[in-house]
Amino acid sequence: MSGLQPVGLVKGPGETPLEFKFITPDKDNLKSGEFIYYLLNSRKIICRITKRHPLRLYPDLYLSKPSVPPEKIVRVLGLSNREFELFEMTAMIMGYFDQAMGFINPRIPPKPGQPVFLAEAETIQEVLMKKKAGDVGSIHIGYLLNRDEDVAVVLDASLVTSEHLCILASTGSGKSYLAGVLIEELLKPYNSGAVLILDPHGEYHTLKELEGRKEFNSAGYRPLIRIFGKDEIKIRLSELEYDELLNLLPGLTEKMEALLSRAFRELEGTKFTAKELMELIEANAGSDAATTAQAIRWRIRRYIEEIDVIDDYEHIELKELLKPGQASVLQLTELSDIEQQVLVSVLLKRILKARINAEKGQSGEKLDYPVFVVVEEAHRFASRDSRSYPVLKTILSEGRKFGVGVCLISQRPSKIDSDILSQCMTQIIMRIVNPADQDNIRSSVESIGREMIDELPGLTKGQALVAGVAINAPVLIRVRKRLTSHGGISKDAPSEWIKWRERGGVEEKPVVKVKETKLFWE
């Protein structure tokens, strides 16, 4: 593909002042989403193809029998079979690119008859990407979807991590694979990120493989992947905020709340246990309110002692979880929804607080470097009725100031509160079929035009739309191949049934296995 040869000629203006139409006989090369340019005062005015409309349609008659190709009818009627196909393409003018100003619309549409050129790979890279692959602070996420040649699509890591990212896609379109690519990039030597992954489905343990891969090692740098299982994820009861505690205990009467509040205030600042809390409540209650205290005690037993992540003694240290050059995978697999929400809420609040402490030089737990948190199944944590909603909302709106970046991954974007979604300034959207989800994306994500939204149902596994601050213009990509294997694949029920029968119906020894199956390209 060379830019020297024009691919079409301008027909005239389109429906909006930013659009124009051109005609191309090109059958294969020009796709919707492709980048082209016309020349204005020898400047390349970059445009994106938004529509592809065949001009010469076969009359319905020619298409009436699937077994008879229309070309044959054309031939039988004695017409030559040459170049019937002409396409009218609609292109959106993006403008010429200025390093300082971004895209500048020249406000002069191309003249009818003017040639249109296919944008060369270098032009696209220069104009669309803020970084080159391998640069410090670059995320090489994939390649331009429309090109057969590999035109790398590179995001700006600093903008991705500070201004938040969302990955939205229907189930099975490859979103956790893509998140894997993202995390790999963040752990490359040129980023050496501090990444926390909240993994409700146990899909990210395979990242461990990258520790030994040469692509990740350089001059003394070796990334570390830590996997935290259920037993290692602990929050000390005394670390809970009063509100969080209150949240955990449903149906408290005013009397109960007063007793609880009093006891909590008295114990605040000490490393108290649940038993100590209950004893103090009972003591404070005396005989007058013995039944009330009894009721609280029952609730604490039921809702706090039963919750494994809340522990009297153990506590995860943030510095263990978050370090540059380290990704920590919290496997939430065996936790209940409430446990997960409480954990996320408490953890994120601590992280934000630690960053604020560090930035403002306050006392208390500190994290001296920005961090990036990947939240899988984000709709569970970011819907309005979730216990983790308030803290997520705070982080999404204020985290950028303090270096707490979040990546929200979800297959149900419509369940994510749009206040939260609209704070993700970089969006990677894969195949979305559900109209409610499309609507939510349309209303929360301003940078994506309607014509790009329309592309979403047509994307296949491993293809994505990337938009937002980390790239100069929205592009369609094919996600690059992961260096580590993909942990999240669907269960193959029949083969497991067969395996079970072959074992003679005996239970398999629980062995944690890293599946080597790969999702794409093989």
Add this chain to the structure above:
Amino acid sequence: MRRGSIFENVGMLKEMVRELEQANGELDVEIKGLQDENPLRILDGVRVVGVDGSEFSPLRELGIPVGAVQASRIKVTHGSGEYHVEIFSDFVHIEENLNLKRFAMEIELLMESMDGESYLFYDGSLLLSFVSELNTKIAREYMKLMTKLIKESENTSTPLIGYIDRSYAKDLARRCGIPNSFDAGLLKDIMPVMSYTQPVRCDKNLGYEDAISFSYLKIVGLPSRIEFPAWMEDDIQECVRIVLAESRIGSTGNYPYILERAHKYAAITAKEKDTMMRVVKSSGVSFKWISKVIP
């Protein structure tokens, strides 16, 4: 010579015509009336044959001495729906005498039809009065053909009728000493509608004419003349009935159907003439060359 145009002197013409037709009463001829019969009843089962010919020499002016003759024969058995039409043609050098060639073809067609049963109709006179103006060799040829035809008619007892629609023959007029007049003109007012004159034997002139007799037949208007071999005189009434019936079924009611049709088939159409002209032109042969090659 009179002063004035024809227009001014047209009165004199009228006078002359009246004179021609007024010499009546003195003709020595017997007129017989005919019954008004249904012509279809008369003709039912009667076989008639009509022969006619035509010629075309369009190329004489162009210097190409080639001409075309065409003759037709139609046989109809009235009442049966059976008929047979044949058309014959030939191309001849002008020097061969187009007219004689046509005559020979017509005679041949008639000869072939002598079956002792059919009534043969010939469009024209059996008397070859014009041959006296031709050179003797050609004149002899004509007479030889006609004599043979008359003989064959008699030998095979096949009725042969030469039909002359508008005859200016003067046989009767001359015999009565009115040579400026003509028979049909004189008979027009004498003969009643649907009548005929008894046969009169022709005057011997070139030698064969005494074998031919003639009658006039009046349907309406000017009488037509019919000529036939003398042997038919005895049965003339039957013959005249058939000619009358044949004439009445014709499209005009005054001309034999069988000759009307024969004429139609023999006529060389404008389209045929065009085609001939095109053939000559497209043959690529120069006209001069043709006129040299053909003596």
Add this chain to the structure above:
Amino acid sequence: MKVVAVKGFREFDVEGELQIGDFIRCGDLIGLVKGLRIEEPEFVSYLSKYDVDEIKRFMPDVVEVKKIAECITLCDLKLSDPVRTPEIGDDVVVLSDDEIRSLHMQSGQSGNGFSIPYLLQLVDRADISVIKRLLERLMRIIPEEKELLDILMCEVEYAIMKKMQLR
């Protein structure tokens, strides 16, 4: 049979017993019979005197009618567009099924490609029923292309059907 009139670049008349949809050859031209008519017979001038039956019995030759087939030039022997008209007097022969078949199967490099290049022209020039008949005929003669011809036939029938629409 002969050509008796040439009425235009593609239209000519042939005198003779032909049927609608007959393929005819006239020199190197291929034509199709698209209409039939009878030239006014001579017996009408006798009708005032006799009835038709009497005319048939007594004047049989005038009953003979001239049958004229109105023909359209489709193509030449190579299926190309015609570049000349037939001429008056040209001999006309009717094509047999085998000849029709080989005419239509001669295109393509291998020489056995099916093609009816004249059809588009014919749509404008002939009655739709003639086209229908033509397609039926081709289906019978070239059964292996029936599926394709069916498509064309469907469109023809649809066009006929649309004429029935009430407004």
